[in-house]
Amino acid sequence: MTDCVGIVIVSHSPLVAEGAADMVRQMVGDEVRLAWCGGDPDGGLGTSVGAILEAIDRAWTEKGVAILVDLGGAETNSEMAIEMLPEDRQGRVVVCNAPIVEGAVMAATEASGGATLDQVRRTAEELSPH
Amino acid sequence: MTADLRTLVDTVARRVVDHADELTRLDQAIGDGDHGVNMRRGLEAVLADLDAIAAKPAGDALKQVGTTLVMKVGGASGPLYGTLFSEFGKTLGPEIDATTVAAALAAAIEKVKARGKSETGQKTMLDVLVPVQAVVAAGDLARIRAVAAESAAATVPMKAIRGRASFLGERSIGHMDPGARSSQLIVEAVCDVLEGRA
Numbered sequence: 001m002t003d004c005v006g007i008v009i010v011s012h013s014p015l016v017a018e019g020a021a022d023m024v025r026q027m028v029g030d031e032v033r034l035a036w037c038g039g040d041p042d043g044g045l046g047t048s049v050g051a052i053l054e055a056i057d058r059a060w061t062e063k064g065v066a067i068l069v070d071l072g073g074a075e076t077n078s079e080m081a082i083e084m085l086p087e088d089r090q091g092r093v094v095v096c097n098a099p100i101v102e103g104a105v106m107a108a109t110e111a112s113g114g115a116t117l118d119q120v121r122r123t124a125e126e127l128s129p130h
Numbered sequence: 131m132t133a134d135l136r137t138l139v140d141t142v143a144r145r146v147v148d149h150a151d152e153l154t155r156l157d158q159a160i161g162d163g164d165h166g167v168n169m170r171r172g173l174e175a176v177l178a179d180l181d182a183i184a185a186k187p188a189g190d191a192l193k194q195v196g197t198t199l200v201m202k203v204g205g206a207s208g209p210l211y212g213t214l215f216s217e218f219g220k221t222l223g224p225e226i227d228a229t230t231v232a233a234a235l236a237a238a239i240e241k242v243k244a245r246g247k248s249e250t251g252q253k254t255m256l257d258v259l260v261p262v263q264a265v266v267a268a269g270d271l272a273r274i275r276a277v278a279a280e281s282a283a284a285t286v287p288m289k290a291i292r293g294r295a296s297f298l299g300e301r302s303i304g305h306m307d308p309g310a311r312s313s314q315l316i317v318e319a320v321c322d323v324l325e326g327r328a
């Protein structure tokens with residue numbers, strides 16, 4: 001089996017992240033590696049760079065990982081996490097500019113067909129107004 | 131230098147922790163209300179690590195402060211302040227004077243701009259850091275303190291362009307930016323230490 005691009009969902013709320021991941025599982029199945037995280041390092045609303053790094057690791061495939069985020073802090077913390085990855089992985093993780101739930105479903109659907117990271121990102125980002 | 135560095139980090143961290151409620155109030159007006167809580171979590175982690183941090187050369191100590199903030203803060207201010215301290219530490223060489231501090235701060239501010247995709251005039255921490263940087267090389271602490279206070283106050287009439295406050299549009303006008311205020315607190319704490327007041 002060709003590996004698929006992995007998907008990471010990062011929300012300020014663990015419930016939102018888990019719920020979005022649940023939707024992806026129901027609609028796309030288990031072919032795509034999927035990880036989620038939500039909440040600050042104390043478990044309150046927010047995001048945690050450490051948790052994002054772990055989620056990237058869980059979703060990792062050689063084809064890369066696409067991250068879907070909800071609000072600004074999730075985006076900034078995800079970008080920080082990407083910079084902290086080993087150099088050979090940095091270029092293979094992207095944050096998609098897309099709504100978190102629809103973006104995750106679209107990205108995972110595209111990924112499940114064996115698409116490249118760039119194709120996955122572009123499909124998710126078609127949902128964003130420009 | 132080791133004792134000075136310890137005092138510096140300790141004073142900066144405590145100053146922000148002591149004003150956490152004020153930062154949260156400012157953030158409740160125009161943000162998501164977590165700036166004080168987040169900064170307190172990050173800087174309390176720095177205080178818990180103070181012995182290890184103070185044992186390092188200044189540049190490495192600042193890098194560790196930055197890394198701790200990145201990992202512990204939990205909001206956008208984590209990567210932003212984390213980047214500020216880390217890059218400052220990376221650029222600061224062994225010769226520490228007003229000129230090298232100004233140069234290191236300039237380099238760190240550029241990284242913060244890139245991290246936050248932001249510029250001055252958008253009602254953020256940059257609206258304090260950039261004007262402060264411009265007067266650091268002159269080494270006049272009273273002037274630095276005054277510029278920090280004036281610049282934080284100057285964010286009140288600004289309309290937010292970046293961050294959660296930007297969602298409010300016109301309604302963000304009339305409140306001081308919490309990130310500008312936390313930057314002012316940090317600058318003041320540094321000035322206090324350098325003047326022997328802390």
